[in-house]
Amino acid sequence: MADNQKKITLLTRFSYGSGNLIGSGALAISAAWLLYFYTTFCGLSAIQATLIFSIATYLDVILNPLMGFITDNFNHTKLGRRFGRRRFFILFAIPCMIIYPLLWLDGMNFWYYLTTYILFEFIYTMIMIPYNTLPVEMTKNFDQRTYLAGSKAMFGKVANFLAAAIPGVFFYLFDGKDSPLPFLLTGITYASIMAVALILLYLNSWEKSVDEIEDETTSGLKESIVKLFSDVFSTFRLKTFRNHLGMYLFGFGAEWLFAATFTYFVVFNLGQPKTFVSQMNSLSSICQLISTAFFMAWCVKRGFKKPFVIAILIVISSVIGYIGVYYLNMPHVTWIVIGITIWFGLGTGGVYYIPWSVYTFLADIDEVLTGRRREGIYAGAMTMAGKLMRATIVFVLGIVLKYSGFVSGVDAVQPESAITAINSVLVFGVCGMALLGIFFTYRMKLDKSTHALIIQELDRLKNGGKKEDATPEIRSLVKELTGFDYDNCFGNNNVGFKQHQ
Secondary structure (H helix, E strand, O other): OOHHHOOOOHHHHHHHHHOHHHHHHHHHHHHHHHHHHHHHHOOOOHHHHHHHHHHHHHHHHHHHHHHHHHHHHHHHOHHHHHHOOOHHHHHHHOHHHHHHHHOOOOOOOHHHHHHHHHHHHHHHHHHHHHHHHHHHHHOOOHHHHHHHHHHHHHHHHHHHHHHHHHHHHHHHHOOHHHOOHHHHHHHHHHHHHHHHHHHHHHHOOOOOOHHHOOOOOOOOHHHHHHHHHHHHHHHHHOHHHHHHHHHHHHHHHHHHHHHHHHHHHHHHHOOOOHHHHHHHHHHHHHHHHHHHHHHHHHHHHHOOHHHHHHHHHHHHHHHHHHHHHHHOOOOOHHHHHHHHHHHHHHHHHHHHHHHHHHHOOHHHHHHHHHOOOOHHHHHHHHHHHHHHHHHHHHHHHHHHHHHOOOOOOOOOOOOHHHHHHHHHHHHHHHHHHHHHHHHHHOOOOOOHHHHHHHHHHHHHHHOOOOHHHOOHHHHHHHHHHHOOOHHHOOOOOOOOOOOOO
């Protein structure tokens, strides 16, 4: 039985999903607390702190497509044949989790924090690029891929809950309002959790056998570099991928900006303690877990478009609610914020889950366009674009805070100009990007029914069918999804690397 025909069991889904304890949890802790940790306990200015995120991410942008390229071709090495071209890097990353607690040591200088964050970004990419390709390797079935993506998303909510709850516990145990110790203990604890998750993932996943992988060897280093950059930038020529990036970047971008701003909003604008931030993040994660299960079932039955739009609209209404609490001076602020957070969590689950579920089908559309399988390249391109967006968002937030008069090292009071800036970021930044996410969602034509037709056409051609026998309906669909005429697909174009070009 071929590897990609193995049965996907509950243990398989559980183990694959657990890998997202790294993807979502580490990011959730960093998004919620690392910027605050840098500016409050490490003596860094807002510009210095956000510069760390931006420099590390912009450097990592180079690594993302490179990592995708490496994993697509790692089967040519002895290690790749022995441990898997994707799964080798997951195995290698297990002992590297020791890097994560080093992010949370106080008393170091700017260069220490920059170096440790770059190292962790490198390790994170080494894990997530091959991790994201595994559903495509493990099964062709639409429903099974959707369930694997759903398991990943649900574990993302578990990760978000842990990322919120663990710091909260240490804040309580060590009276950590003015101490960096809870942050270090959080780093140690979560590093241990991530190591266990990677072990589960490695032991209960698989990928295509070496015999099933189409050989795309190059003649030397120069041709390999040409292939890398040609393939990475060619992904943007696929119409479905461009629309998908719009969904992903602006939908996730709204969430990233909210996460980076929410701690400041609660602590400085609403005057609540850091423990309340942890409690709200934990509550949101529980609601996201429930909503992810709901959106997963909805997407399996109905497709992606309407669920994603509804999810984003919930996020927008929640942001308006939070701002209303501040400006209307409502009584019983705590209970109102709890209610809004529950509502927010019910939408956020869909915003996080749906774009990565759609991703698992992109390589099939690309195969129609190029005649090749490039799962790793698409994972690299998508992650590269996401990190560019995240780095830009965080850096712009730092600029806004600095020039609004935000004072680093202050744990209670900020000037009115900084308070107004934080509110403005939520209203115009978060809601604005969310609306752009909706715009690109309506441009997306890939769904369950169109994907099934594409798979049927690919199978027809692989079984000896002739291109000239394609129906007018399938020709129109191919043009809609790829942006190219049917006769110019299946490699009959200049998209991507061409051997001996």
